[in-house]
Amino acid sequence: SSELQGGGKGGGDQFSRTGFILAAIGSSVGLGNMWKFPYITGKYGGAAFFLVFIICLIIIGLPVMLAEMAIGRGGRGSAAASFTRLSGKKTWGGLGFISVLASFLIFSYYAVVAGWTLHYAMLSFTGQLFSSTDFGGRFDSFIGSYWPVFWQGAVLLLTVVVLAAGISSGIERFNKILIPGLVILLIVLVVRSLTLEGAMEGVSFFLNPDFGKLTPEAVLAALGHAFFSLSLGMGIMITYGAYVKKQQSLSGAAFAVGLGDLLYALLAGLIIFPTTFAFNLEPAQGPGLVFVVLPVAFEAMPLGAWFGGLFFILLAIAALTSAVSLLEVSVSFLMERVRWGRTKTVWITGIICFIVGLPSALSVGGAVGGLSFGGKSIFDWVDFVTSNVMLPFGGLVVTIFAGYIWKNAAEEAGLTARWFKVWLFMLRYVAPILVMLVFLYSTGIIHF
Numbered sequence: 349s350s351e352l353q354g355g356g357k358g359g360g361d362q363f364s365r366t367g368f369i370l371a372a373i374g375s376s377v378g379l380g381n382m383w384k385f386p387y388i389t390g391k392y393g394g395a396a397f398f399l400v401f402i403i404c405l406i407i408i409g410l411p412v413m414l415a416e417m418a419i420g421r422g423g424r425g426s427a428a429a430s431f432t433r434l435s436g437k438k439t440w441g442g443l444g445f446i447s448v449l450a451s452f453l454i455f456s457y458y459a460v461v462a463g464w465t466l467h468y469a470m471l472s473f474t475g476q477l478f479s480s481t482d483f484g485g486r487f488d489s490f491i492g493s494y495w496p497v498f499w500q501g502a503v504l505l506l507t508v509v510v511l512a513a514g515i516s517s518g519i520e521r522f523n524k525i526l527i528p529g530l531v532i533l534l535i536v537l538v539v540r541s542l543t544l545e546g547a548m549e550g551v552s553f554f555l556n557p558d559f560g561k562l563t564p565e566a567v568l569a570a571l572g573h574a575f576f577s578l579s580l581g582m583g584i585m586i587t588y589g590a591y592v593k594k595q596q597s598l599s600g601a602a603f604a605v606g607l608g609d610l611l612y613a614l615l616a617g618l619i620i621f622p623t624t625f626a627f628n629l630e631p632a633q634g635p636g637l638v639f640v641v642l643p644v645a646f647e648a649m650p651l652g653a654w655f656g657g658l659f660f661i662l663l664a665i666a667a668l669t670s671a672v673s674l675l676e677v678s679v680s681f682l683m684e685r686v687r688w689g690r691t692k693t694v695w696i697t698g699i700i701c702f703i704v705g706l707p708s709a710l711s712v713g714g715a716v717g718g719l720s721f722g723g724k725s726i727f728d729w730v731d732f733v734t735s736n737v738m739l740p741f742g743g744l745v746v747t748i749f750a751g752y753i754w755k756n757a758a759e760e761a762g763l764t765a766r767w768f769k770v771w772l773f774m775l776r777y778v779a780p781i782l783v784m785l786v787f788l789y790s791t792g793i794i795h796f
């Protein structure tokens with residue numbers, strides 16, 4: 349049923365070879381690499397954990413990513429329609445729709461946090477950030493105000509403008525400009541943090557292997573993070589895959605993206621740990637780390653306002669290139685359904701997303717801050733349900749579909765007979781079991 353085909357697919361607007369790889373790296377490199385990965389690595393045994401993380405990336409991250417890319421390119425449709433087209437069954441499209449929903453919801457709060465980073469970049473460059481050293485108080489009063497809505501709107505506007513320009517002159521061009529910028533900023537900041545006095549203590553905390561801390565919980569954390577970090581389970585690689593040329597090697601692309609994500613994570617750790625240790629700070633995770641802990645270090649180092657500003661720009665770039673990929677999942681889905689042009693679809697999706705994100709923008713401390721259910725704000729709930737429930741579900745759908753249902757997976761993935769066997773084995777037996785375990789653990793159904 350080629351009627352499901354949205355605009356811009358097939359022969360039309362597509363990624364170039366490097367454009368696709370950069371866009372996929374842009375999607376996978378995000379806030380998680382900076383505020384989650386270093387923290388869990390430090391907590392679960394440094395280099396020992398890092399090793400487990402690499403193994404997880406290889407044995408389930410790459411096979412699932414390849415499956416998503418192949419489903420997208422084979423189906424030439426959105427994260428829902430591609431399943432329907434390849435299997436001939438609407439049920440599969442319905443299951444795929446869950447990931448469309450997941451990416452839509454994740455986007456709604458991701459745009460809020462991306463907005464915070466832009467605000468902080470400005471505060472740092474102008475020196476306002478350092479007018480008082482009560483960084484916790486400043487953060488609370490910022491997220492308690494209406495300003496986050498303004499910045500959320502700014503992020504949405506930018507995302508909408510990029511997506512409206514299409515695949516090659518929108519998403520691809522955006523990533524081709526921002527990813528080199530990201531690399532330069534990373535290098536500048538790594539050099540800065542490694543040359544701080546006392547930096548090496550941080551490096552050794554980060555990278556000294558402590559196999560004693562490698563509990564089953566650590567392994568599941570590594571698995572869950574490998575999944576989230578590669579942006580799997582929410583239809584992104586399927587959506588992007590639909591815009592990839594037939595000649596491009598998908599396994600090569602998946603490998604490059606995995607490597608890019610891994611390197612970024614490593615360098616992020618080499619920024620976070622030396623900086624926190626040099627200033628005797630507690631390495632934390634999440635918003636607290638970047639908006640409250642690190643400003644203390646920026647305040648104390650020479651030219652700190654500049655390094656702080658560059659750091660927040662780095663975060664903003666990482667977040668924006670992910671945001672663009674998240675919203676495209678919904679855009680491509682809607683384009684197939686409603687048959688509006690790209691521009692109109694993008695604007696309408698963007699506006700809806702802005703509205704859906706408002707409770708997240710205001711619920712952390714702001715106007716609806718008092719609103720919490722079971723001890724979680726709306727923001728935390730959206731994060732919890734999407735990352736811990738919908739994302740593993742989306743991953744499971746992909747592994748089962750590519751492993752058992754779709755007959756031409758081998759051809760699309762372009763693997764040699766031997767590698768295809770390995771891939772199929774991972775998709776059929778290893779990945780679904782591990783993804784289920786992560787799900788049961790992260791939702792608290794099982795614990796250690």
Ligand code: PHE
Pocket residue numbers: 375376377378379380381454576577578579580582584670671673674
């Ligand atoms: N992979 C991104 C990160 O590491 C997060 C993300 C998840 C981005 C899902 C897009 C979609 O932060």
